[in-house]
Amino acid sequence: MKKIILAMLTFTLLIPAQQLLAQTPKKGGSLIVCQPAEPPGLDPTANTAAAIDRVVFSNIYEGLVKVKRTGEFVPGLATAWKVSPDGKVYTFTLRKGVTFHNGEPFTAHTAKWNLERSAAETTKNAHPEYFRGIEKIETPDDHTLVVALKDVDALFIAHMAEGDAVMLPMKGHENAASQPVGTGPFRFVAWVRGDRVEMVRNEKYWNPELPYLDKVTFKFIGDPSAQIAALKAGDIDVIGYIAAPEQASEMEKDKRFKVFAGTTTGEVIMSTNNKRKPFDNKLVRQAMAHAIDRETVIDLVMFGYGTPIGSHWSPSTPYYKDLTGKFPYNPEKARELLAKAGYPDGFEATIKLPAIYSYSRRAGEVIADMLGQVGIKLKIEVVEWGYWLDRIFKQKDFDLTMIGHVEAWDIGIYANPDYYFQYDSQEFRDAYAKALKAPNEAEKAEWFGRCQEIIAEDAVNGYLFSAPSLPIMKNAVMNWWENYPTIALDATEVWLDQ
């Protein structure tokens, strides 16, 4: 199965590459992209919702660092950066001649103000910790930004490449949630609530070659069947990422459309309350890991789209370690471990599934069936999203749940014993601290690898699969991203062959 997926992956990757070689991009045209969730606002520095980043990140707003299609960090608003030998001082060289959509120039002062704003006590930023490691910021000239960190932070550049670290103008940032103003290739025009966000080409974009498109519209259609119907009817050009994989396999047969089965940064896991009995027992968690057949889960839940994972790390993120072989599917072994843990006849527990995510509901049903076969009787409770956020995420009132963690580089959540799955391990915290302070690539790889191993060995959560990107588009849409190494539906280099 893995091979088939890989083959499919390479195959789908090859098509656009060949087309790209054969054709030069054409300018002009209007693109309508559909995504299921309407963002709660349009300011990625004030809210954690991924729906915001998918609309505005890299389209309207840009940060100092950008994530390339292959997952590497490349220049964004900074053309280069140097790290001091002790790994604590970052010197960014900023791009010249960059202006915000409102005419305000982007300088080192703007950048400094942005970083300080996100670190401030009063910040609304969902991840102030990205910025709080900064000791001081200096601006020797308009295009040099010197950031001194309190300590070595291996993820500093990675965090600067997140939507939370985009640059806002000093004037007009107050209305960023409804009137976004950035430096990106597209300029915000209108947000028709409940329907769409419209943006047009930024004529003054710092790269005169880009973007190719005149206009991009993000349309919000929640129902997966309605999305497909809209695509077939020609009302939309791209389904940004798909909510129902069973539709994708159908659409692959349709010659008018392209389906990309790429990777994402998201990990779908069965979150386990590590403080609650009997899940506080490592043997029980390992038994559950043995009872889960990932390939079948991917088949039944995702129609074969998705890559099995063995830890909280997506294969698309650097330093990935394949740990899927750690607890191979083995119901016999699972029963043995349960007996050893003192539950020879299994036990009963509740799995709470957020209703809004169909992958989560389905995975929950499939897992309940699998665990049932080794004697763990799961009662399924489908809950509303508000309930999930409040009772499960905040109050930690759950046995098991099923959710996708979409952020890249988020293994640090395991270092926080107060996080909702309540995993408390000094060994992990030490390894993670070492990874963050690793002075070079080799040590980074070693310690981030160690982090993945520790939580895999402890079977903290049920690691199931990395979510597929699964965009579906008309054949005329060229150069759309196959893999999603960052949370964005970036239309900068997309063009229409018509």
Place this chain on the structure above:
Amino acid sequence: MKRFFSNLNFTVGFTMSLVVVLAAVLSLVWTPFDADKMNAKNRLQGPSWTHPLGTDQYGRDTLSRVMTGAVSSIIVGLVTVAIGLSLGVLLGLASAYFGKFVDEVIMRISDLLFGFPAVLTAILITSILGPSMINAMLAIGIFYIPVFARLTRAVAMTLWEREFITAARAGGVGEWTITWRHVLPNILSPLLIQGTVQFAVAILAEASLSYLGLGTQPPTASWGRMLNEAQTFMSRAPWMAIFPGLAIAWAVLGFNLLGDGLRDTLDPKMVRMR
């Protein structure tokens, strides 16, 4: 008994309802396959000799699930009608017997309940109490109370004016005995008719709530949930939607015809009017 079966509505309705009940009872002891057992290799198969109604996205046998789904529907029908009947008749009799203030209060509360759209309020109740079959039954059952209360009151009030009650009263029989011995037996047939119709409505309501994810919880099979799950597979595996849909239509039509048939037979005045 012959009287009943000479009525076409009753015969058809009775047969259809019987099929549903038998399927449900049978499913308790036997189904062709384990209704909840997943089988990745067998998913989304069309109707065949092994799986006469096909299989769903997890490879579960649709026939087995439709049969098990009948149990949920019947339990919901029975319990909700039981809630409505027991409390409704009590309140209806109290209303008719005491009259005045008591009647006024009970009937105004009934009006209030009638004022709310039933399914919408059921959604509200299940959202507050959490989605489950028991809460769904409670939500539907509450709305049946005024239905039966009004019916009981109306019939009981006319009965109280009838000669045989007056005769009983003249004979020195107590009010409670009159209520139990003379009034109640005489309102049984309208209650039976209404109960059968409400039974059909309950099946539909349970299907609606389960379709919205607020009724029966997975993995227990329920027709409404099966429809919901089938939605995204419509073009690929239409049998997943068609058979539970037919089951709902069949059961609702069956119990409605049964109710009609009962009314035709038990209430001869209606027949003459036709």
